[in-house]
Amino acid sequence: MPDPYSADLAAAAAIAAEHLAGLGERPVWRPVPEAERAWLSGQELPERGRPLGELLEDARTRVLPYPMGNGHPRFFGWVNSPPNPAGVLVEPLAAALNPSCAGGDHAGPHLERAAVRWLAELVGFPHPPGGGLLTSGASMATVICLATARQRAALADGWDAREEGLSGRPPMVMYVTEEGHSCLHKAAQLLGLGSRQVRVVPVDGAYRMDVGALRAMVEEDLRTGLRPFCVAGSAGTVNSGAVDPLGEIADVAAEHGLWFHVDGAYGALGVLADGAAPHYAGLERADSLALDPHKWLGVPVGCGCALLRDPGAARAAFSLVPSYLIDDNAGDLGWFSEYGPEQTRPFRALKTWATLSHLGRSGVERLVNHTTGLARTLAAMVEESGDFELLAPVTTSITAFRYRPRPTGLDALNRAIPGAVQARGNAFITGTRLGGRDALRACFLHPDTTERDLAVLLEEIRLAAKTLQRGDAAKAGEPRVRRGRGSA
Numbered sequence: 448m449p450d451p452y453s454a455d456l457a458a459a460a461a462i463a464a465e466h467l468a469g470l471g472e473r474p475v476w477r478p479v480p481e482a483e484r485a486w487l488s489g490q491e492l493p494e495r496g497r498p499l500g501e502l503l504e505d506a507r508t509r510v511l512p513y514p515m516g517n518g519h520p521r522f523f524g525w526v527n528s529p530p531n532p533a534g535v536l537v538e539p540l541a542a543a544l545n546p547s548c549a550g551g552d553h554a555g556p557h558l559e560r561a562a563v564r565w566l567a568e569l570v571g572f573p574h575p576p577g578g579g580l581l582t583s584g585a586s587m588a589t590v591i592c593l594a595t596a597r598q599r600a601a602l603a604d605g606w607d608a609r610e611e612g613l614s615g616r617p618p619m620v621m622y623v624t625e626e627g628h629s630c631l632h633k634a635a636q637l638l639g640l641g642s643r644q645v646r647v648v649p650v651d652g653a654y655r656m657d658v659g660a661l662r663a664m665v666e667e668d669l670r671t672g673l674r675p676f677c678v679a680g681s682a683g684t685v686n687s688g689a690v691d692p693l694g695e696i697a698d699v700a701a702e703h704g705l706w707f708h709v710d711g712a713y714g715a716l717g718v719l720a721d722g723a724a725p726h727y728a729g730l731e732r733a734d735s736l737a738l739d740p741h742k743w744l745g746v747p748v749g750c751g752c753a754l755l756r757d758p759g760a761a762r763a764a765f766s767l768v769p770s771y772l773i774d775d776n777a778g779d780l781g782w783f784s785e786y787g788p789e790q791t792r793p794f795r796a797l798k799t800w801a802t803l804s805h806l807g808r809s810g811v812e813r814l815v816n817h818t819t820g821l822a823r824t825l826a827a828m829v830e831e832s833g834d835f836e837l838l839a840p841v842t843t844s845i846t847a848f849r850y851r852p853r854p855t856g857l858d859a860l861n862r863a864i865p866g867a868v869q870a871r872g873n874a875f876i877t878g879t880r881l882g883g884r885d886a887l888r889a890c891f892l893h894p895d896t897t898e899r900d901l902a903v904l905l906e907e908i909r910l911a912a913k914t915l916q917r918g919d920a921a922k923a924g925e926p927r928v929r930r931g932r933g934s935a
Contacts (some may be wrong), residue, residue, distance in 0.1 A: 750799055
């Protein structure tokens with residue numbers, strides 16, 4: 448008797464393949480029409496279950512036509528990669544098994560040990576047994592690392608933050624730069640430290656942490672009776688791709704007994720680019736590192752990683768094993784759920800393992816070199832032009848720049864350009880603020896992006912700006928989409 452799901456599974460695979468195969472010939476992005484938006488968000492729960500075939504047809508006609516755009520080779524926004532095909536292929540298998548990877552003797556936890564070790568090896572981070580776990584993303588990885596740092600500081604001072612809370616203790620202070628990711632601030636708020644105890648360290652002209660200012664701030668906080676406990680450096684910021692002077696930060700952390708955390712969510716893998724290693728010197732001295740396989744590597748979204756020099760510190764911060772979960776066969780490392788807040792943990796390791804296995808170390812290096820090369824090429828094109836301005840050195844695969852066709856009104860123009868470019872459908876770029884100025888930033892993660900795509904991007908910016916300058920912003924959204932990738 449035939450499997451009742453075989454035909455629908457085959458249909459789902461065909462729909463996914465068709466979607467991925469045609470991405471380069473479709474608009475990068477287009478807005479969701481009002482009628483479709485109303486259907487997507489306003490549906491009523493069916494009284495009776497619907498056939499799988501109908502659901503697939505809805506997904507094909509009403510979901511897939513309105514992507515975020517990150518699968519397209521001319522998507523240069525934020526830090527969102529296209530999905531690696533190996534990760535796409537195995538996602539249904541993880542769902543078919545549907546395990547909880549909290550722990551236990553099944554494939555999921557064992558494969559996670561390997562995937563985490565591979566990630567640590569790629570970026571050159573020390574990896575003791577059990578020294579990391581996969582998370583939903585770097586935001587959760589950051590919470591895990593900072594909670595571990597908080598508990599270590601409390602225990603060093605002779606008390607237990609888990610047991611006693613923070614009330615009545617000297618405020619714990621952590622240090623980030625103005626270019627530090629928002630997840631660091633959110634983690635501080637969530638962990639009860641408070642935004643007031645997050646010191647924002649100035650940056651230098653290359654948007655890297657000013658280590659002299661860091662040292663002065665730590666010493667001042669010590670004099671006033673506060674408790675500095677953590678400094679967070681960046682191995683590739685999301686604004687400009689800057690890498691902080693990690694070795695110098697590690698020196699300050701060692702002098703004052705601070706936990707040294709590195710946010711490498713996007714940029715840590717940049718260490719693999721030719722000639723990049725000196726920028727990352729000191730990364731190996733960090734106490735913890737957050738990174739995102741679902742960024743540069745293209746693992747399907749929902750996979751971050753927390754790496755820890757001392758896994759026992761994380762276990763001290765999180766382990767809580769109820770009687771019904773005691774596993775006498777767990778070994779010295781225990782369960783993954785003892786190292787973070789999640790008890791039920793999805794099978795993230797399968798897509799991570801598959802992606803890394805499919806790429807291999809040489810493939811990861813090739814991808815990093817290709818994308819960092821594109822960022823440098825765009826920077827050169829910007830500097831050679833007469834109407835663009837480079838705003839930051841290129842260190843990773845991000846180019847920060849702005850359009851400068853005239854001497855005045857540049858902030859307003861550059862603030863409006865991303866939306867106008869997106870609406871045209873031929874490229875996707877986002878904006879930011881850098882050094883007090885509105886800027887454009889292009890992030891390169893797609894293995895199929897070419898130098899021709901960079902030329903299209905600059906021309907799209909010029910065309911969108913002309914429309915804006917004429918005061919006819921509506922024309923930027925007219926259906927003038929060129930379907931082929933090679934057209935200008």
